[in-house]
Amino acid sequence: MESEDVAYDVFSRTCPSRPALDVLTGRWGMLALSALRTGPMRFNELRRRIDGVNQKMLAQSLQALERDGFVDRRAQGVFPLHVRYSLTPLGEAAAAKVQELIALVEGRMPEVLGAQRRYDERAAES
Incomplete structure (x- = not known):
């Protein structure tokens, strides 16, 4: 039983x-949400x-996202079976936050790469 308390x-x-x-x-859940x-x-x-x-990792990620209510899976009854995935309202809210994080990382990659280079240089000196 679900409780708001x-x-x-x-x-x-x-x-x-x-x-x-x-x-x-x-990785795959974030990218699937963002793509959808x-x-x-x-x-x-x-x-x-x-x-x-x-294929296996994407299928597992989509099943988990569907189970948690982030993704909707719709099978269209034609042969061959056509399955479409879309975001639920909960998925839309989560995807917006994921997209913010993706934009932050992509926009700050020079800083990330610089930090990685400095770390690797220090590690090589040790």
Whole structure:
């Protein structure tokens, strides 16, 4: 039974928010959410959009996102079966935050690359 009174704490190992956060912050979950912001997509269309993801990992990520209520899966009853994925209202809200994070990282890549270079130089000196 769901209750609005429950205080969820992602820092607690037993909190049910942890698995949902894991899905959202995983590489393929984040990229799937971001890609679906442009509109509904079929599986292979999504797979082509997310360079480097294999079929199994994308399928697992989409299933987890669907289970948590972020993604809607619609099968159209034609042969062959056409399945389209889209964001739910919850998914839209999460995807907006994910997109902000992606924009931050992409926009600050010179700083990230500089920090990586300095770290690697220090590590090589050790």
